[in-house]
Amino acid sequence: MQKVLVLYGSSRENGNSEKLADRVVEGLGATKIYLREHAITPIHDKRHTEEGFQPVDDDYDSIVHQMLAHDVIIFATPVYWYGMSGIMKNFIDRWSQSLRDRSLSFKEKMGHKTAYVVMTGYDQAKLKGLPLVQQFQHIFEFVTTTYGGYIIGEGNKPDDILVDESALFEADKLNRRLRGETAQ
Amino acid sequence: MQKVLVLYGSSRENGNSEKLADRVVEGLGATKIYLREHAITPIHDKRHTEEGFQPVDDDYDSIVHQMLAHDVIIFATPVYWYGMSGIMKNFIDRWSQSLRDRSLSFKEKMGHKTAYVVMTGYDQAKLKGLPLVQQFQHIFEFVTTTYGGYIIGEGNKPDDILVDESALFEADKLNRRLRGETAQ
């Protein structure tokens, strides 16, 4: 049975990206991590120092362990300034540290996962959100994670997403697919 | 006389993006802000709450005031995971708050500025860094800032950038252009 994790990147509760992702995982018993509720320090790049990366006393390690323990990872983020939210970016930036932590086998484990991106934005999100879709393409390619697909919802004010028929259709379709997989 | 500001997004000192940007502004008396030395809280999206955005006790306001007081803004960032660094993204995310602070006239002032992006990365940065170039295109378009240009350097290990002839050529060329402008 496939284990599904949602990483929520929004800074506010019940935002559009959160609601859309919730619809994707409805009834799946997914693990939900709200990045805004955790302390994740921005990366301090120590790749080229003698001492290397040092342990950081924050919630990153715990979250990355959870991520590695799931099969399907859903990155749910509002489109902030045509990119993922800063708190989600801080999380992903830290992967550079995990890549160098041999005890994690980070890349190898990521290579067995499937990732989806659920994003919502306004100002022509379906056009201007495309660089973010492509950024994730490069990210997943680097860690050899399968890019299962993406959903771009349009919304600005609370609950706008609930009238975006296309996004809801895609969310429901992905839900059915994941149900099929998680039932296996 | 044009006033030039560099915003450094790297998490480490003397990194490749920093050296490349320093070459761009050599002799220009540019103001230099190292985002890693400042506390910038990730945005808490309060656009749709009754109380609206609340003052945050960190260094953001001071930096944004400095940014608004310059004519040319150089965004210098390493390409972390095919995007700008999380600390730079945290800074830009907060612009949403500034947009709603009428005392700033944020968008109007940004509309009179010219921005450049100086980025360095590896793993085919000149191809896989393109979504970041495009993201900045949408960002600057939104605030009606002129996108003066971008330089993509290739480098991973310290000082790699010093052998990237193309990036150095572009940096020197931009330096001459800015010298001409700042001399006016």
Add this chain to the structure above:
Amino acid sequence: MQKVLVLYGSSRENGNSEKLADRVVEGLGATKIYLREHAITPIHDKRHTEEGFQPVDDDYDSIVHQMLAHDVIIFATPVYWYGMSGIMKNFIDRWSQSLRDRSLSFKEKMGHKTAYVVMTGYDQAKLKGLPLVQQFQHIFEFVTTTYGGYIIGEGNKPDDILVDESALFEADKLNRRLRGETAQ
């Protein structure tokens, strides 16, 4: 009442992009032009010559006149090598000639139209077709045409598109929207 035109860029009959576009315009009385049935000479760039562009004896003028006489233009193309088909590109390249033909008021008229892109492809069309989505964004921006949206269908073998639920959903939704508009 809105007049709808479909420009089909496929080289074969009843291909996936054709079927998807047909579903978009079902019942709308749309004009249909199959570019493959027409002779359209590649552009010969004469912008910088003394004599300027010369009349070309082919079907281009007739098609461009039809295009200008419609309100909604649907560009239906298979994704060939991650771009529009060569025959559709040949047609669009010739717009450079029309831009210089004052009798057409080409740009002004295009500025009053809404365009949609319907494309089908395989090899991860929803990711690797994105440069084509963005190319059309720049094209429409240049002639100030409203970019109403795009549909990316996945299909390779004949009729694959008929099982792409997402593409069919989008096609039906766009059909309803256009019906609403054409009924006005």
Add this chain to the structure above:
Amino acid sequence: MQKVLVLYGSSRENGNSEKLADRVVEGLGATKIYLREHAITPIHDKRHTEEGFQPVDDDYDSIVHQMLAHDVIIFATPVYWYGMSGIMKNFIDRWSQSLRDRSLSFKEKMGHKTAYVVMTGYDQAKLKGLPLVQQFQHIFEFVTTTYGGYIIGEGNKPDDILVDESALFEADKLNRRLRGETAQ
């Protein structure tokens, strides 16, 4: 010794992309093919028909044989409507036919080549030409050709390219690299 081929996609003689590419191959004894001087019929997609692709009586086969006999291929094209020229696209579209011609070993041979893209355009070519850079990325990836790099020159009127210092610098640098390789 490396054999270099330039495929010129411009519709006019001595255009900017041609001059820039000529600078890239100066002194290299490169083979030069001007696509505008050849008859290349747009692809007729016969992949899914019983008879399959049929021989076409035009210059395509001859050109593709020459391409396969070289080690380095330079695609030189003006940016027409934010893409490669229609005549170059017609040529590439036909690769679908070559892929199915077992006598060619098309993909295998392409996998041993290195390709460069030399493009010139105006209207912010260094930003709006990026979808074309990405399209070539997908094209080369598909045929497993090494993407050696790209040069985006800015130019509209004849000889504009001769004052684009950056493009000339890149052209000269690539020339030196290719000289080194062809001398081996």
